[in-house]
């Protein structure tokens with residue numbers, strides 16, 4: 001019989017996963033999410049998949065980006081002296 005507590009945790013993890021990927025959590029919530037990912041194979045797999053997906057999307061977007069625009073974006077990141 002499946003433990004209902006574990007399912008509740010995964011629902012919680014579901015809510016934590018997206019902000020966790022966005023690094024949009026408090027330190028406490030990050031620790032909580034990391035601890036859960038350590039314990040829960042299901043969520044760990046989902047997290048790895050999502051992270052991989054995001055990295056892939058980022059690479060594709062950057063590759064397609066106009067080089068001149070990339071330079072302008074890089075200039076924006078560098079503080080003006």
Ligand SMILES: [Zn+2]
Nearest residue numbers: 010013040043
């Ligand atoms: Zn979980």
